[in-house]
Amino acid sequence: MVGERGRESGIGLWSDNPPGPWGKRGANVRWPLLGLLFYLPVLIPTVRNVAAGDLTVWRAVLAIALTIVYGAGYIVFPWLLFRPRPLAHRVSFCAVMLLLGWLMLLLLPGGTVYLLIYSAAVISFGLPPVWTLVLGGTSLAAAVVLVALQPGDHGSPGDLGAVIGVSSALFSIGRLIATVRSLRAANQEIATLAVTAERERLARDLHDILGHSLTTITVKAGLARRVLETGNDPERAVTEIREVEGLARSALSDVRATVSDYREVSLSAELVGAKAALRAADIEAELPQAVDNVRPELQQTFGYVLREAVTNVLRHARARQVKVRFGRTWLEIEDDGVGGVGAAPDASGNGLRGLAERLAAVGGTLHAQQRPGGGFLVRAEVKPALEVAS
Incomplete structure (x- = not known):
């Protein structure tokens, strides 16, 4: 050809x-x-x-x-x-x-x-x-x-x-x-093709980074505003505003690292970030304490999945509870909301599609579906062939 x-x-x-x-x-x-x-x-x-x-x-x-x-x-x-x-x-x-x-x-x-x-x-x-x-x-x-x-x-x-x-x-x-x-x-x-691939990588990474960071900043800023309006706990409002400032600086640093292709995502760091973001949104989070049971070469990819799933829960789900579970080659995020990850897909197509592309690169698949009892379930899983090859 x-x-x-x-x-x-x-x-x-x-x-x-x-x-x-x-x-x-x-x-x-x-x-x-x-x-x-x-x-x-x-x-x-x-x-x-x-x-x-x-x-x-x-x-x-x-x-x-x-x-x-x-x-x-x-x-x-x-x-x-x-x-x-x-x-x-x-x-x-x-x-x-x-x-x-x-x-x-x-x-x-x-x-x-x-x-x-x-x-x-x-x-x-x-x-x-x-x-x-x-x-x-x-x-x-x-x-x-x-x-x-x-x-x-x-x-x-x-x-x-x-x-x-x-x-x-x-x-x-x-x-x-x-x-x-x-x-x-x-x-x-x-x-x-190389230029196109770099553009897609940059668009996908910026979507994942800014989407999560700006959503968390919005939630924390809203929480600080509500605390200040009630006047009940000004110290907590100051704490939230400081965290918003820290998140903004971290997001700026992540954007610079992404542009230069030096940014590394850590599943453990994303777990901590998810806990803080869900707490600020008054969502009960059931999260693993450690990520040691996840294969090391999959932790970066699963970190992206966790970041995107939690971001969409904060944006769309209106959930009260979120559960995150890990396995050696799989990850599940489950919520009890009415919207969920798939309720309002990103207009640019860089949300779930970007996650599917990341998982495909390591031989994995992404499944996102409504739960029978309500809420949404996202499961990322690596094909058994990778397990055998290792």
Whole structure:
């Protein structure tokens, strides 16, 4: 797929952005001069024959017309074949070039099999291998028959051998050019995928970090406001405001670390943060005391799951109680609310989908569903294959 895309995209020796010190303009000037230089062995004898008056008028006109059209096709073929064009158009152009080469070979005086080298170059550089073998192979087979039937008229067996050798070399060069184009197209695609993956990582991490931090800050700020409005416990209000300040500083630090890809999530730290956030929201929390029974390589992923689940409980569930349970390769968050994790999914799609992507990266799955008795249940579980592989 990438190879065909590379061939169709025109990335290669005569691409829109060719390598080298001359750049695009240099390539546009350089190739016509080289192409004309390569075509001089055909152009000079034709001009000499016409100037000498050895040809009749119609043959002189035919010789000039064929020579000009054949040479023009040879010079412009990089721009016609190395741009995104349908395969049928490219095959048609190469077939016309092959026909012109044979007309010159058969109709012009002194026409030899060497004239077929130019059409062989166009075919080898411009078509996929199958079509190159079909058109080029048919032409060379016809040339063998022609030299065998009319020896010496259009070239000797040695000339035919030279044409076959040059055509084979051109075929190899054409495959090399196609490979280079494919590799460049693949590199561009890899770079695009890398940029896309980094954007998705950044969006997912910022969603997880800011969503939880801002939700906790909102809950604590609301609690401090209510305490201040009642005036019953000003010391607790001051404590909550200090914690809001600390959370804001921590969130800023997390954002900077996420942007530089240095942030590490700890399941134990997320457990402490979940306890504080749920307490501030007056939600009874039943949480494990330690995370030692969770596999070390899964603790970071489970930390993200716990953070996102608790954030959504605070936002949507209107729950009174939350239970968190751990296992070696699984994690469950259960609430008794009316909304739950799935009641109001994030509009950007970075909530549960982001968690599912994180779990998929370690061979796990995420299940989120309504409980039969009310509330919501989120379960993250790693597939048994990971357990066996460890």
